[in-house]
Amino acid sequence: MxxxxxxxxxxxxxxxHVRVLLLPRSHPQFSGEDCLVAGCDKMSYFAHQKGMCTGCTERWKKGDLPFDEFVTIRRSGRIVGFFPCQVAHCERPGRRATLLCSSHDYQRRKVYGLPLEDFLAHPEVQPLPALAPCRVAACDRQGETGGGYCMPHADQCRDLRQAGALEDEDLWRLTTPAIAESxxxxxxxxxxxxxxxxxxxxxxxxxxxxxxxxxxxxxxxxxxxxxxxxxxxxxxxxxxxxxxxxxxxxxxxxxxxFGLSPETERHKDVWDASVFGLGGTFSFTGITQPWLRE
Incomplete structure (x- = not known):
């Protein structure tokens, strides 16, 4: 490092400690064109997408709206990534439908029976600490479920079990990717x-x-x-x-x-010319006399 x-x-x-790269959108070598669809924060990389991200392109193809009309309709749906619980200073992920983490949502409905606004103002409602990380090695989300997975990975694991395709859950946890986020x-x-x-x-x-x-x-x-x-x-x-x-x-x-220099290269039969500020290689293998090659 x-x-x-x-x-x-x-x-x-x-x-x-987190080990997640966040590519800066403003950097010209990491950016693409902004998706044309209203409310979409993703980027378009390919000409055939007509200025839309992959997800919006697929949605447009499945529908029957003209392109010019489709891009003006604000994109709605799930939020990808961390959506904070609305209880002040609570470190657990919330649900878009309830605006609360699962524990606070249960407390609001089953314990206090209050509307959201009254629940958030209740003096006995306290923030909760973050949960342990999801058990999938690549994932940086919190393990919200009984199995210790974040919700998307819990759903994946369940589907694989039901399909009889989860032969080794330990290996699956080591090798499955994180949930893709832009x-x-x-x-x-x-x-x-x-x-x-x-x-x-x-x-x-x-x-x-x-x-x-x-x-x-x-x-x-x-x-x-x-x-x-x-x-x-x-x-x-x-x-x-x-x-x-x-x-x-x-x-x-x-x-x-990394670590190459003219000194390291001069002992080889094929030199990497980049250490001399040039492209390609210098090869001395065609010289058959050892003394001349040396």
Whole structure:
């Protein structure tokens, strides 16, 4: 981690205890076009989406509204991410329908029987501390359910059980990804070395002015977690998509160059020309006489 600049970590709102990257929307190498749909805070990355995010594009295709009318209708529906309980200073996640965490909602309905406004003003209503983290290694949400999962992961686990597709729940907890949120990339559940490699590789690629999409960075983290690697160079590229393979190779290029210098290269038969400020390599393998090659 010493090779990653503090300014870069600050740019990504990096907290070593939370281990979640937050890509700054204002940064030109992390941003896309704002989704045209009113009330949507996601971004559009692809030309075929006509300026809409993936979710809004799918909703539009399923409906029968003209495009110009569809984008003016304010998007409603579920809130992705942490929605705080409305009891002052309560650290637990709330529900959009009730505006309260499950404990305070039960208290309001079953104990006091009060309207929300009166309940929030009741002197005996106290904030509650945060729950333990979700048991899914990649997840930074609170474990709200009896099984210790956040609600979305609890639903996933239940569906897999019902389908008979959950053979090893411990392995599922280690390998399943975090709930996708716009601009967020979870590095939780990854070995320290892999985390450091991703941060360093991303820093170097940003220095080269390369663009990065949040979903591809999530794929990188997810693939490392699925394969349970201890270093990115252990990834099996053959099972990855073309875009994911390209991204991994880009990260590996910078990781492998870390610590190289003219002094380290001069002892090899093939030199990495980047240490001399050039592209490509210098190969001396065609020189058959050992003394001349030396």
């Amino acid at each position: 010493g090779a990653v600049q503090p300014e870069f970590l600050q740019l990504l709102s990096w907290d070593p 601009r967020k990339v979870s590095l939780r559940g990854l070995p320290d070395r892999v985390v450091a490699e991703i941060l360093f590789g991303l820093q170097e690629r940003i220095a080269q002015r390369l663009l990065h999409k949040d979903y591809l960075l999530r794929n990188l983290s997810t693939n490392a977690r699925l394969q349970q690697v201890t270093s990115l160079d252990e990834l099996d590229l053959d099972v990855l998509s073309r875009h994911d393979r390209t991204q991994v190779r880009g990260f590996l290029k910078h990781i492998r160059r």
